[in-house]
Amino acid sequence: PPSQDGDVERHLSLQLQGALSGGPAREEAEEAEEEAGAAAAAAAAAAFLCPAAGCGQTFSTSESYEHHYALLHREVCASCKRSFPSAHLLDTHLLEWHDSLFRLMAERRDMYQCLVESCAEKFKSSKDRKDHLIKVHQYPADFRFDKPVKSKSTKTMTPPSRDHSVPMDVNIEACERSPGDAMETGPSETAADQAPQPGMENTPVSPPSVTQLPRPRIPPSICFGQGATRGFRSRKKRV
Amino acid sequence: MLSPASAASSGLAGRRRWGRGCTVEELRARRREREAALRSARRLQQLVSKRLLREDELIEDVCVGTDSGTTAPVSEQEVAELLSNAHKGTEERIKSLRRLRWGLQHKETQQTFIRLEGSMRVLIGLFTSNLADLQMEAARCLHELSHAQDPEVVEACLPATSYLLTYLSGHSTALMELCLYTLGNLAVETKVVKKQLLPQGIIPVLASCMQSPHLAVQEGAGYALSQLLQSKEAAEEIIPLVLGSGLSQHMLRLVCSDLEQGMGVAVEFAWCLHYIICSRVNNSLLVSQRTLPTLGQLLVALASTMTTTTPAEGLELLVCPVVRCVSNLLAEDEPCSGELQAQAECLLRAVFVFIRSFLPRHLFIVQECLWLLNNLTADDPALCSALLSPDLFPSLLQLLHCQKASVLVLTVLCNVAAKGPAHCQALHQKAGLPFLLGALALSDDQAVNQVLELAHLLFLHWPEAAIGFVDHSGLQALERHRDNLLLREKVEALIRIASQLAAPPQDCPLEASAEDL
Incomplete structure (x- = not known):
């Protein structure tokens, strides 16, 4: 246009829009909520109790409760209790660690899907995938959500570490409260689940035999409430 | 007749607090000061801004709640202490991070932080931890860092981008919002965009955020996209990708969505569309998506609400980019003005409603409107x-x-x-x-x-x-x-x-x- 005053106005508004969180409507709502929250807090100490089994944490605001729930109880592996930041990462984890056919299939074709959801590539091994993540997607070599499921001896079972060389792991307290929650926690199932099952048929597309699967507590296709722990489900053949 | 995209390069944006304690005079003075800076930057083709999400009460909390020195930079030793995890309960660590975040508003502390060995690693560790409150506080620290003027500080945040993007596929709205604005701020550095954000798949992730039912997430995605789209390299690398992912249609939908609730969303995506259109990468695609009549209709609708009710606060910030989009599309060589035929006269009248309503306070809208009038009347x-x-x-x-x-x-x-x-x-x-x-x-x-x-x-x-x-x-x-x-x-x-x-x-x-x- 003949003038760029409009651009100046746009940038002024960006810079001066401090202290807001998602538009005026939301701000008002939050203020109202804050007031209500303060009143409620005066009446009863802890307003929000996390309903997830074995959690029992309390929260003073609905926001912090919502955030906690989303972080810890939305995408959780039923077998090893690890929680994941996204459905894609949980699916990948379930497939690779709790699908007994996975190893067999991975021998025949590339099965390790890229952790970047928009990337369709698959790899022969998690090592190849890791190289791809680092090379193509510029992921850090120690990408936190690509760590193998460890056997019983887990870091999180050890007392809070003073070791500054491993400062990335910050899950101590949650473990104290609910040992199963930590992302770094190893599987609660035995390692046998992860090992290839020697006696199984090696047709990659056949649905897994139910008896040999770790049994999820809840049917895999069903989610309760805001989301629930998910167990293994067959990803290979869905009609 | 096409408007140049405001080119982005080195950071101009500074930090200003917009707390409730400021007097009107202070705010006016601040605005004048900013405006002068932006105008001179505009002449140099460097219009870059970052947005800061900050909660007032928290600032006051730290300000009032703790003793003196809260507004002063934090020393290296203290930064190290604040980051150390040993022998601390969660509550204490949250307090430490809050103190750190407050310190990170200062350039000196930002420098101290990025020069301290392992500091970013620790912060990312906290950010990816499963302690919800701690994670949020760490995310806020990253957000403060992303708002820094110094490119070095912004680049120090590079190791966090894969996680910032990962959490955008999650379910925590508050965290997503914070991640979106942090990414939007980081996107000002072209190096960050090219080296990390694009390879890490920011475009598809933002595309999924646009589908979120939460207005705050939509608006954050719009902000991050607008920051990406206005960069100098956008026409070569980003805009083709965005158009290829079919995002322009979603943008159009969000610009025209519920304005009473989602004015902020509409503003962000209107600017996105403007940056795309004035890049002229593929305007025939936008024309084929009926962008012109749709936005024309929006302007007519906005004008008609303005004649009956007092205009919503900040409406000019929406009208400006929409008017530009329409003007720019009218200026395209291919005859797309035919699409406007039926509503052209309504649009003409709408333009006059804007001129009358925005004078004399928002002269810049009058200029935009006259330019649209020019493109409308040309042929x-x-x-x-x-x-x-x-x-x-x-x-x-x-x-x-x-x-x-x-x-x-x-x-x-x-x-x-x-x-x-x-x-x-x-x-x-x-x-x-x-x-x-x-x-x-x-x-x-x-x-x-x-x-x-x-x-x-x-x-x-x-x-x-x-x-x-x-x-x-x-x-x-x-x-x-x-x-x-x-x-x-x-x-x-x-x-x-x-x-x-x-x-x-x-x-x-x-x-x-x-x-x-």
């Missing part, structure tokens, strides 16, 4: 006639004496005059000689140049105008500009033409003298 005789109607035309003429608008007003009048004798006759009747003489008295060379153009068109198509002009000492008014080197040639040619036309009929062919111009 459309019917709209030129509509413009001459008594309920619109006087408003246009009034703008002549608005310093920033006069050239544009005259350009629009030239569009009308160029349509031939009938339009010139009407123009002559309605604007009249006093208008022309008044315009000649303007002090702006560019404006006077445009008046000469207009007068020439008028005389050419409607010689009566020339006669009146000479009778009312128009030639003397022209003489005054003879000394102006830039205008001299045109002035002299026009004096010649006017004198010839005003003189009793002779054999002098009009066309010959017209060619002098």
Whole structure:
């Protein structure tokens, strides 16, 4: 246009829009909520109790409760209790660690899907995938959500570490409260689940035999409430 | 006629707090200061801003709740202590991070932080931990860092981008919002975008955020996208990717979505569309998606609400990019203005509603509107006639004496005059000689140049105008500009033409003298 005053106005508004969180409507709502929250807090100490089994944490605001729930109880592996930041990462984890056919299939074709959801590539091994993540997607070599499921001896079972060389792991307290929650926690199932099952048929597309699967507590296709722990489900053949 | 995208390069944005404690005077002074900085940056083609999400009560909390020194930078030793995890309960660690975040508002602390060995690693560790409150606080620290002016600080955040993007696929709205604004701030550094954000798949992730039912997430995605789209490299690398992912249609939908609730969303995506359109990467695609009639319809609807109710706060920030999008699409070579046919006159009237409502507070909207008026009237005789109607035309003429608008007003009048004798006759009747003489008295060379153009068109198509002009000492008014080197040639040619036309009929062919111009 003949003038760029409009651009100046746009940038002024960006810079001066401090202290807001998602538009005026939301701000008002939050203020109202804050007031209500303060009143409620005066009446009863802890307003929000996390309903997830074995959690029992309390929260003073609905926001912090919502955030906690989303972080810890939305995408959780039923077998090893690890929680994941996204459905894609949980699916990948379930497939690779709790699908007994996975190893067999991975021998025949590339099965390790890229952790970047928009990337369709698959790899022969998690090592190849890791190289791809680092090379193509510029992921850090120690990408936190690509760590193998460890056997019983887990870091999180050890007392809070003073070791500054491993400062990335910050899950101590949650473990104290609910040992199963930590992302770094190893599987609660035995390692046998992860090992290839020697006696199984090696047709990659056949649905897994139910008896040999770790049994999820809840049917895999069903989610309760805001989301629930998910167990293994067959990803290979869905009609 | 296409507007240049405001190019982004090194950071201009500074940090200002916008707390509730500021007086109106302080805010005004701050605004003036910012505006001056932005204007000079605009001249250098470096319009870059970052947005800061910050909760007031938290600031006050830290300010009031703790003792002195909260506003001072934090020493290296203290940064190290604040980050250390040993022997601390969660509550204590959250407090430490809050203190760190407060410190990170200072350049000095930012420098201390990024130079401290392993600090970013620890912060990312906290950010990816499964302790919800701690994670949020760490995310806020990252957000403060992303808001830094220094590119070095921004680059120090590179190791966090894969996680920031990962959490965008999660379910925590508050965290997603924070991640989106952090990524949007980081996107100001081209290096970060090229090296990390694009390979890590920011475009598909933002695309999924656009589908979120939460307005705050939608708006954050819009902000992050607008930051990506206005960068210098956008036309080569980003815009093709965005168009290829089919995002333009979703953007259009969000611009036109529920304005009462999601004004912020609409503003962000309107700017996104503007940056895409003025890049001209693939405007035929946007035309095929009916962007022009859809946005035209939006403007008409906005104008009609403005006539009945008081305009919503900040509406000008939406009208501006939408008007630009429409103007730019009208200026495309391929004839897409046909799509507007039915609503063109409604749009014309809407433009006048905007002009009247936004004057005098938001002059910049008037400029945008006049530019749209120019593009609307350029090839459309019917709209030129509509413009001459008594309920619109006087408003246009009034703008002549608005310093920033006069050239544009005259350009629009030239569009009308160029349509031939009938339009010139009407123009002559309605604007009249006093208008022309008044315009000649303007002090702006560019404006006077445009008046000469207009007068020439008028005389050419409607010689009566020339006669009146000479009778009312128009030639003397022209003489005054003879000394102006830039205008001299045109002035002299026009004096010649006017004198010839005003003189009793002779054999002098009009066309010959017209060619002098």
